Structure formats: structure tokens, C-alpha cells
Amino acid sequence: MDSELEKRLRAAFRDKLRLLPGELLAARGSAGPARDPATLLPSSTRVLLKRRQLAELERELQSRRQELQQRMQRLAQRRQQLARRQEQHRDAVLSFDSFLKAVNARRERALRRAGEQRAAERAEAARLQRELEQLLRHRERLARRLRSLRPFGDYLRDVLASTGQFQDVPAMLEQFGVLAGARAALAREAEAGQELLAQGRAQLEQYRQESSTQLLGTRAELARLHTRLEAARHDVLQWESRWAHIQSTATQKSLLLGQIKLAVLNLFQQTTAQLRIPMDRAQEDTKAQLDMVLRCMQGLADTCAMGTHPQNHRSAQLLRGQE
Numbered sequence: 001m002d003s004e005l006e007k008r009l010r011a012a013f014r015d016k017l018r019l020l021p022g023e024l025l026a027a028r029g030s031a032g033p034a035r036d037p038a039t040l041l042p043s044s045t046r047v048l049l050k051r052r053q054l055a056e057l058e059r060e061l062q063s064r065r066q067e068l069q070q071r072m073q074r075l076a077q078r079r080q081q082l083a084r085r086q087e088q089h090r091d092a093v094l095s096f097d098s099f100l101k102a103v104n105a106r107r108e109r110a111l112r113r114a115g116e117q118r119a120a121e122r123a124e125a126a127r128l129q130r131e132l133e134q135l136l137r138h139r140e141r142l143a144r145r146l147r148s149l150r151p152f153g154d155y156l157r158d159v160l161a162s163t164g165q166f167q168d169v170p171a172m173l174e175q176f177g178v179l180a181g182a183r184a185a186l187a188r189e190a191e192a193g194q195e196l197l198a199q200g201r202a203q204l205e206q207y208r209q210e211s212s213t214q215l216l217g218t219r220a221e222l223a224r225l226h227t228r229l230e231a232a233r234h235d236v237l238q239w240e241s242r243w244a245h246i247q248s249t250a251t252q253k254s255l256l257l258g259q260i261k262l263a264v265l266n267l268f269q270q271t272t273a274q275l276r277i278p279m280d281r282a283q284e285d286t287k288a289q290l291d292m293v294l295r296c297m298q299g300l301a302d303t304c305a306m307g308t309h310p311q312n313h314r315s316a317q318l319l320r321g322q323e
Contacts, residue, residue, distance in 0.1 A: 261286045264293065271296045 268289040 264290050267293050 264286050271293050
């Protein structure tokens with residue numbers, strides 16, 4: 001863009017330089033015959049003229065440059081405005097697209113709801129039509145029943161007229177309904193009583209069976225316990241007889257032990273008296289006394305076997321006992 005403007009300025013400057021000699025000749029055409037422009041003016045004047053022309057051209061060029069800069073600024077501003085407008089237009093387009101999408105979504109939802117509502121209305125209409133048909137059929141049944149029950153109404157009115165106890169048929173029917181309800185309640189109570197009686201009889205029979213079973217079990221247990229009692233009594237008699245035998249045997253053995261102890265004591269006393277051995281054993285120590293007697297008897301047996309004097313043998317025994 002700048003190079004094009006510079007080219008245009010150079011072309012205008014060249015055109016201006018070409019026009020200057022022609023203008024001078026036109027200004028001086030009446031003064032005399034045509035001459036060369038270079039010969040008409042002095043060199044200093046021509047230089048000044050050239051300088052002035054250059055200054056004018058420079059001013060014109062500067063003004064053109066300023067105008068061009070202003071135009072460029074306006075163009076930049078317009079470009080910015082255009083960019084802002086494009087951005088606004090883009091935002092508007094986007095918002096309009098979103099608005100269209102929202103409108104289409106709302107329209108679709110509205111159409112879907114309308115369709116659903118129409119379907120629900122059609123279903124409701126079909127249901128109401130079925131109910132209407134059912135009501136019509138029920139009405140027809142009620143009408144037939146009314147026609148069939150009309151003789152009973154006539155009969156009730158005749159009964160009401162003949163009795164004179166009630167004001168109208170509904171009051172009589174209400175009284176009869178109360179009586180029928182009381183009868184039904186009494187029947188239910190009687191049925192409940194029969195059920196309770198049956199349950200009581202069943203429970204009584206169950207209790208009887210359980211009692212019989214328990215009685216049989218108790219009797220069997222009693223017989224078993226009686227058998228065990230007889231066996232225990234027999235065992236007690238056996239153990240008592242054994243205990244008596246043990247006591248008698250213990251008594252006999254105690255007597256025999258006392259006799260043995262007494263015999264050992266007598267034998268110990270006689271042996272120690274005959275052999276003159278000091279009695280350093282206690283009277284209750286039967287075992288020590290018996291050991292002493294046995295040693296003495298063994299010493300006597302050894303003496304008899306050796307043929308020595310009993311006194312020497314007794315001394316040897318005493319010595320062995322002291323050792």
C-alpha cells in the first residue's frame with residue numbers, strides 16, 4: 001500500500017514538472033516570440049523556482065502522507081470496527097443458533113408432550129367409553145333387577161298396610177335389616193362357640209392322649225424303679241451279710257492277733273529270762289519281740305549244731321546283738 005502511494009506521488013511530481021515550462025510560456029506569450037524557457041529566467045531564479053516547487057511538492061507530499069496516515073488510521077479503525085462487528089455478528093449467529101436449537105428443543109418437547117397428551121386423552125377417552133359401557137350394562141342389569149323385584153315391593157307395601165306398625169317400607173326394611181343383622185351376629189357367635197367347643201374337645205382329647213402317654217410312661221418308670229429297688233434291697237442284704245462276715249472275721253483275726261501277741265510276749269519273756277537277756281523291747285512292739293525270739297532260736301539252733309556250750313553261744317549272740 002505504501003509503495004503504491006509513493007509511485008502515485010512520483011508520477012504527480014513528474015506531471016507537475018512537465019507543466020511548469022508550459023505555464024511560463026503561456027504567461028509570457030504576449031511579450032514576444034516563443035523562446036526556450038531555460039533562456040527566459042536566470043539561473044538563480046530558476047534554482048529558487050525549483051526549490052519552491054520542491055518545497056510545494058514536499059508540502060503536498062507531506063499533506064498526502066498525513067492524509068494517507070489518516071486514511072490508514074480510519075481504515076484500521078474501520079477494520080477494528082469491522083472485526084468487532086464480525087465478532088458481534090458471530091456471537092449473534094451463535095446465540096441465534098443456540099436460540100434456534102432451544103426453540104427446536106422446546107418445539108420437540110411441546111410436540112412430544114402434545115402427542116403424549118393426545119395419547120393419554122385417547123386412552124382416557126377409551127377408558128371412559130369402557131366405563132360408560134359398563135355403567136350402561138350395570139344400569140340395564142339394575143333395571144332388570146328392579147323389574148324382577150317390583151312384585152316384592154308390592155308385597156312389602158301390602159304388608160305395611162296390613163300391619164300398620166311402621167311408617168313406610170324403608171323403616172320396615174331397616175327393622176328387618178337390624179333383626180337380620182342380629183340373627184347373623186347370633187349365628188356367627190354360635191358358630192364361633194361351636195368352633196371353640198370343637199377346639200376345646202380337640203384339646204381335651206389331646207390332653208387325654210398326652211396324659212395317657214405320660215401315665216404309661218410313669219407306670220413303666222415306676223416298674224423300672226421298683227425293679228431297681230428290689231435289686232438294691234437284694235444288694236443291701238448281700239452287702240450286709242458280707243459286712244457281718246467281714247466283722248466276724250475281723251473279730252476272729254483280732255482275737256487271734258491278740259493271742260499271737262500274748263504268745264510272742266510270753267515267749268519273749270521266757271527266752272529273755274532263760275538266756276538272761278535284758279528286756280529292752282517295748283511290750284507293744286510285737287515284731288521286735290518276735291525278731292529277738294527268732295534270733296535267740298537261731299542261736300540255739302546254731303549252738304546245737306556246733307555242740308558247744310550254750311553259755312558261750314549265748315555270749316556270742318549277745319555280742320552279735322550288741323554289734
